[in-house]
Amino acid sequence: MGEQLTIDDVRVTYNVAGRAALNAVDGVSFTLTPGAVLGLVGESGCGKSTLARAICGLVPLSGGSVTFGDVPVGSMGLSGRDPRLLRIQMVFQNPYASLNPRRRIGKQIEDARRIHPTTAPTVGELLDQVELPRSAAAGYPFQFSGGQRQRIAIARAMATGPDVLIGDEPIASLDASLQSRVAQLMRRVALESGASLLFISHDLAIVRTIADRVLVMNRGKVVEEGETDAIWGAPQHPYTKRLLGAIPAVDGLGRIPLVAQP
Numbered sequence: 001m002g003e004q005l006t007i008d009d010v011r012v013t014y015n016v017a018g019r020a021a022l023n024a025v026d027g028v029s030f031t032l033t034p035g036a037v038l039g040l041v042g043e044s045g046c047g048k049s050t051l052a053r054a055i056c057g058l059v060p061l062s063g064g065s066v067t068f069g070d071v072p073v074g075s076m077g078l079s080g081r082d083p084r085l086l087r088i089q090m091v092f093q094n095p096y097a098s099l100n101p102r103r104r105i106g107k108q109i110e111d112a113r114r115i116h117p118t119t120a121p122t123v124g125e126l127l128d129q130v131e132l133p134r135s136a137a138a139g140y141p142f143q144f145s146g147g148q149r150q151r152i153a154i155a156r157a158m159a160t161g162p163d164v165l166i167g168d169e170p171i172a173s174l175d176a177s178l179q180s181r182v183a184q185l186m187r188r189v190a191l192e193s194g195a196s197l198l199f200i201s202h203d204l205a206i207v208r209t210i211a212d213r214v215l216v217m218n219r220g221k222v223v224e225e226g227e228t229d230a231i232w233g234a235p236q237h238p239y240t241k242r243l244l245g246a247i248p249a250v251d252g253l254g255r256i257p258l259v260a261q262p
């Protein structure tokens with residue numbers, strides 16, 4: 001079982017020549033306890049990806065800290081290559097770009113697995129977890145569909161035995177018919193291994209089905225946080241109300257129902 005991840009007053013500022021500094025993440029704090037599934041929602045450009053990347057050490061923090069238990073894994077002074085950051089693994093939107101096209105699937109998962117060889121499941125077990133045949137290990141990425149490639153990316157992320165799995169729009173590039181299945185699979189795989197999951201998506205309906213709690217971000221800040229049912233049942237912040245109001249109600253066939261005219 002992993003340890004609690006604490007995000008404390010995390011800030012990321014982008015300085016682009018000729019433009020005013022942009023506070024893409026502006027003092028975000030939250031905790032992720034082992035086994036928790038936290039959804040992160042907000043409009044495009046609100047800073048979700050930047051926050052995820054900062055937590056993983058892929059983007060330098062301008063302030064605040066990221067801590068596992070009592071150990072800081074991310075702060076202004078700590079290198080993004082700190083091996084402790086491997087305890088946080090990310091699955092990106094585009095599995096085509098995140099896999100090495102010239103390396104066999106089994107080798108790519110094995111490379112990641114070597115980081116914690118004594119505790120991580122075998123390549124075969126990881127493929128079982130993501131519901132791919134073990135024969136997939138001998139293949140190359142181009143031989144798989146988009147949904148299968150995302151399963152491979154999830155298996156590779158889990159191969160390091162992470163405490164935290166982050167999905168940054170991990171279903172956005174998939175066919176609609178696959179999105180819910182892959183989201184559910186991420187949740188199951190993370191929880192079976194005792195990790196927590198931070199699931200970033202603009203698909204509010206899917207976030208609602210997999211997250212226990214939800215963070216709502218707007219302009220770099222968390223404007224609302226709470227249990228998923230409570231947020232959907234009684235959103236407090238005007239931004240959340242607007243965001244949730246933007247989802248059309250659909251019937252069982254995915255159609256927007258016609259409202260009867262009086």
Ligand SMILES: Nc1ncnc2c1ncn2[C@@H]1O[C@H](COP(=O)(O)OP(=O)(O)OP(=O)(O)O)[C@@H](O)[C@H]1O
Pocket residue numbers: 014015016022024042043044045046047048049050051
């Ligand atoms: N490398 C960068 N340099 C400068 N500005 C950036 C950089 N990356 C992102 N930004 C800006 O930071 C803000 C937050 O972007 P970010 O991608 O984190 O948002 P997001 O909520 O993940 O959006 P999306 O859902 O569209 O990916 C945006 O205004 C974006 O233009």
